[in-house]
Amino acid sequence: MVKLIAQTACAGLLPKTIGSVTVTEVDAGQVTLIAPHKGQQKAVSAALKTSVGVGFPAPNRSVGTGPRTVWCGKEQALLIGAPCPSLAGAACVDHSDAWAIVQIDGADTVAVLARLTPIDLRANVFKRGHTARTLIGHMTGGITRLGAQSFEVMVMRSMAETLVHDLTQAAENIAARAQNAG
Amino acid sequence: MRLPCPICGERDRREFYYQGHAGLLDRPTRDADPQAWVDHVHFRDNPAGETRDLWHHEAGCGAWIVVTRNTVTHEVSGAVLAEKSK
Ligand SMILES: [Zn+2]
Numbered sequence: 092m093v094k095l096i097a098q099t100a101c102a103g104l105l106p107k108t109i110g111s112v113t114v115t116e117v118d119a120g121q122v123t124l125i126a127p128h129k130g131q132q133k134a135v136s137a138a139l140k141t142s143v144g145v146g147f148p149a150p151n152r153s154v155g156t157g158p159r160t161v162w163c164g165k166e167q168a169l170l171i172g173a174p175c176p177s178l179a180g181a182a183c184v185d186h187s188d189a190w191a192i193v194q195i196d197g198a199d200t201v202a203v204l205a206r207l208t209p210i211d212l213r214a215n216v217f218k219r220g221h222t223a224r225t226l227i228g229h230m231t232g233g234i235t236r237l238g239a240q241s242f243e244v245m246v247m248r249s250m251a252e253t254l255v256h257d258l259t260q261a262a263e264n265i266a267a268r269a270q271n272a273g
Numbered sequence: 274m275r276l277p278c279p280i281c282g283e284r285d286r287r288e289f290y291y292q293g294h295a296g297l298l299d300r301p302t303r304d305a306d307p308q309a310w311v312d313h314v315h316f317r318d319n320p321a322g323e324t325r326d327l328w329h330h331e332a333g334c335g336a337w338i339v340v341t342r343n344t345v346t347h348e349v350s351g352a353v354l355a356e357k358s359k
Contacts, residue, residue: 150280150334165280165334209285223281224333226288231332 100191100251107259110266112197114258117243122186123175125160126167131180142176153222153235161222163233191251195258196241199265204242206261208234212242228257277352280334288332293317295325295339298355321345327355 101116108114127135127147136147145155148168153161158173169190175183195203201212210225211217212234222235230253232246246254274286294317301309318324323343330336337355342348 151282165336167335209287224335225284226332 100188100248101193101255104252104255105193107255107262109259109262110197110269111199112195112203112262112265114255114262115194115196117192117194119190119192120172120187121170121174122172122188122190123170124163124167124184124186125170125175125178125181126184127178127181132166135178135181138176138178138180139170143170143173148222151221151223153220161233161235162224163222164224189248190245191248191254192243192245193254193258194237194241194243196238198240199262199269200240200242202265203258203261204234204244206264207257210234212236214239227254230254230257274349276328276338276340276349278330278333278336278338279352279354280336281330284330284333288330290329290331292327292329292337295327295355295358297327298339298359323350325358328352 099116099118106113106115125135125139125147132147139160140146143158145158145160148154148160148162150162153159159171161169161171163169169186204212207228208225210223217223217236219236219238222233224231224233227234227244227246230246230250232244232254235243237243244254244258275283276286276289277283296313296317299313301313322345323341325339325341328338328340330338338352339355339358340352341350343350
């Protein structure tokens with residue numbers, strides 16, 4: 092019997108610390124895309140809340156920190172970090188291992204991300220628990236604020252290396268500017 | 274240029290794909306007069322002033338939206354989900 096070795100999307104690429112910013116991979120565990128059928132969102136949310144502890148998120152929001160749900164498009168969300176319960180009113184698709192998810196922390200995190208995405212990341216606009224589907228460089232992905240200087244960025248797994256490359260380059264540029272200024 | 278997605282809020286134009294005039298939503302019936310189909314497929318007005326266009330929030334929520342803008346002043350005055358625009 093062949094023994095396959097499970098590898099995360101960013102294996103061998105992360106963690107990295109560049110200037111004031113640290114990039115680490117998030118091993119999300121089980122991930123399921125949930126798309127409630129028409130008119131079923133409330134029922135699906137209630138069922139999720141009962142079995143996983145978090146409901147279906149409003150647009151541009153994420154809910155929970157252990158098992159969590161992250162909005163990821165019109166009438167769609169990802170359930171992360173818990174097995175998907177049986178949901179009669181929704182289409183559920185296994186996305187485990189389908190995403191490259193990284194966490195970025197540090198003083199210059201917003202400055203680094205601002206080089207890659209067109210959305211407004213200022214703390215008074217994009218708060219903790221806010222999430223956005225947007226562009227990250229040339230890729231479509233998701234950005235979620237976890238804390239004052241902490242964000243999660245996710246793209247499809249096939250683009251893991253590009254994501255790390257783009258984040259590294261942006262962080263190096265910001266770090267170089269800080270060094271020159273000092 | 275920024276477009277007001279009804280789901281995501283005001284977003285950069287780069288996140289959107291442009292499809293064309295919102296009249297594309299008014300598809301003639303299958304047995305309509307051939308001239309109606311010729312008009313639908315080939316002919317567009319070229320208004321000086323307000324017009325409504327279909328955009329896809331491709332790098333965002335994935336919704337099709339109808340954006341109202343002014344071709345003279347470039348003002349973008351609003352947007353609704355295409356599914357609710359009729
Ligand atoms: Zn949108």
